[in-house]
Amino acid sequence: MEIVFGAFVGFVAWFLLNYLVAGLFTVDQNERAVKTSLGRAVRIDGKTTLDDPDLASTLTPDEHERYTYPQLRVIPPGGPYFKWPWERVYKVSVATQSVNIAYDPESAEANSGGTVLEAVTKDQLNTGLTGQIRYRVSERNLYAYLFGIKRPITHVMGYFVSVLRERIATFEAPPAPAGEIAAPGLATGLSDVSGISINDIRKNMRVLNEEMDRDCKSSIARYGVALDASLITGIDPPEDVEAALAAINTAHNEVFSAISLAQASADQKIVQSRRAVEIETLKAQAEVEPLTALAKQLSDLKGVGGEKALIGYLRNVHLGLFARAKKYILETRSWEDR
Numbered sequence: 001m002e003i004v005f006g007a008f009v010g011f012v013a014w015f016l017l018n019y020l021v022a023g024l025f026t027v028d029q030n031e032r033a034v035k036t037s038l039g040r041a042v043r044i045d046g047k048t049t050l051d052d053p054d055l056a057s058t059l060t061p062d063e064h065e066r067y068t069y070p071q072l073r074v075i076p077p078g079g080p081y082f083k084w085p086w087e088r089v090y091k092v093s094v095a096t097q098s099v100n101i102a103y104d105p106e107s108a109e110a111n112s113g114g115t116v117l118e119a120v121t122k123d124q125l126n127t128g129l130t131g132q133i134r135y136r137v138s139e140r141n142l143y144a145y146l147f148g149i150k151r152p153i154t155h156v157m158g159y160f161v162s163v164l165r166e167r168i169a170t171f172e173a174p175p176a177p178a179g180e181i182a183a184p185g186l187a188t189g190l191s192d193v194s195g196i197s198i199n200d201i202r203k204n205m206r207v208l209n210e211e212m213d214r215d216c217k218s219s220i221a222r223y224g225v226a227l228d229a230s231l232i233t234g235i236d237p238p239e240d241v242e243a244a245l246a247a248i249n250t251a252h253n254e255v256f257s258a259i260s261l262a263q264a265s266a267d268q269k270i271v272q273s274r275r276a277v278e279i280e281t282l283k284a285q286a287e288v289e290p291l292t293a294l295a296k297q298l299s300d301l302k303g304v305g306g307e308k309a310l311i312g313y314l315r316n317v318h319l320g321l322f323a324r325a326k327k328y329i330l331e332t333r334s335w336e337d338r
Contacts, residue, residue, distance in 0.1 A: 026079030030095040032139045033075040034146065036088045041143060047071040049141055049221055058218035067221050069143040090146050096136045096228055101129060101164065105154045116236075117161065119168040121198060129168070131232035133160060135219075138226045145224030156225045163215045164232075167208060173200035174207060201235050208232055 027033045035042045049069045050056045059067055075081060075089075083089055102111035111117050116128040135156065137145055145152050201208060209230050216227040298313070 023083045023085070024080040025083065025089055026081065027075055027077045027091065029077045030093055031077060031091050032094055032137075032142065033081075033089050033091045034072045034142055035075070035083060036090070037084075038086050039088075041070070041147060042073045043070045043143075044073055049144075052140060055140065055221040059221050063218075063221075067144070069141060069148055069224075071141075072143050074139050074142060092137050092139075092142060092145065094137050094139060096134050098132050098134050099153075099157075101131045101133055101160070101230070101232065103157060105151065105157060117164070119165045121201070122169055122171065125198060125237055127168075127198060127235050127237045129164070129232060130234040130236070131230065133230045134228040135225050136228060138220045138224055141220055141224040143224070144222065149223060152223050152225055155223050156219055156227070159219060159222065160212075160216060160227065160230070164212060164230075167211060167215070168201065171201055171204075171208060173204050198235060198237050205232060 025033075048071060049067070050064060051071070056064070081089075100114055102117040103114045104110035108114060112128075116130055118126060119129055120126055137152075149155050209232055212230040212232070213227070216230070220226045
């Protein structure tokens with residue numbers, strides 16, 4: 001009897017230890033968790049990713065059916081939580097991670113050891129790209145990350161690389177504002193040579209990164225991974241192409257410098273001409289102003305005293321001139337004229 005009782009107590013202790021105590025779990029701050037019951041993920045009834053407007057808007061209409069995933073009940077950080085023996089807990093880190101854009105999850109030797117990604121520009125130049133992308137697992141679509149695809153990071157990197165190569169192959173520099181003369185790229189040491197795609201990409205890295213961020217927004221709906229930012233930092237063509245580009249840029253810089261000097265000289269001459277016109281205009285106004293004032297004074301005098309007042313004014317002016325003159329010639333008439 002004691003043996004049976006001891007076996008029963010041992011079974012109860014084993015059951016509590018393996019199925020009740022072991023069923024307790026916690027979720028760290030940078031983690032999210034979901035449970036499966038008998039292999040089926042615990043879902044929110046009747047809800048899919050298409051019910052999330054932000055996710056649905058990143059997909060084209062023909063992709064809605066392909067990337068429709070159920071929404072799961074996400075377990076937030078904290079605990080302890082409990083699971084039954086027939087339930088399984090999947091924990092996922094949602095911390096932001098960084099990876100080289102040339103990283104290949106399936107082959108460490110690919111892309112020069114995961115350091116340089118090759119791409120072809122629109123003018124058929126083979127070039128190497130360097131940079132990083134930041135990504136994180138999105139709790140808004142954990143089903144796609146955990147159960148939709150086998151290796152999410154492989155799909156995400158393949159998706160990002162395909163979008164990047166397509167952008168490089170079709171990239172065109174944005175047009176300069178109307179009336180603005182493009183200046184050489186002082187920050188990168190490049191000139192504004194239109195039609196050379198490598199120069200256009202180098203001068204517009206920020207534009208390229210922004211376009212990549214927009215194009216990759218659907219990665220959450222596709223794979224449950226959010227690409228927070230892409231930072232393409234370098235584009236390096238082969239050495240012979242780089243030498244040719246350097247020669248073209250040098251020639252363009254010389255031409256641009258000559259144009260700038262000529263424009264500066266022309267602007268200076270225009271300013272000097274405007275100042276000369278202003279000076280001569282002021283001189284003319286200074287000469288005309290006394291005459292205008294005298295005419296107004298004579299007009300007022302005539303209005304008050306008539307013609308006799310003007311004759312008297314002229315006599316007084318003559319007397320004043322005689323007083324200031326050192327010599328003057330007086331005309332006399334002969335006796336015959338008298």
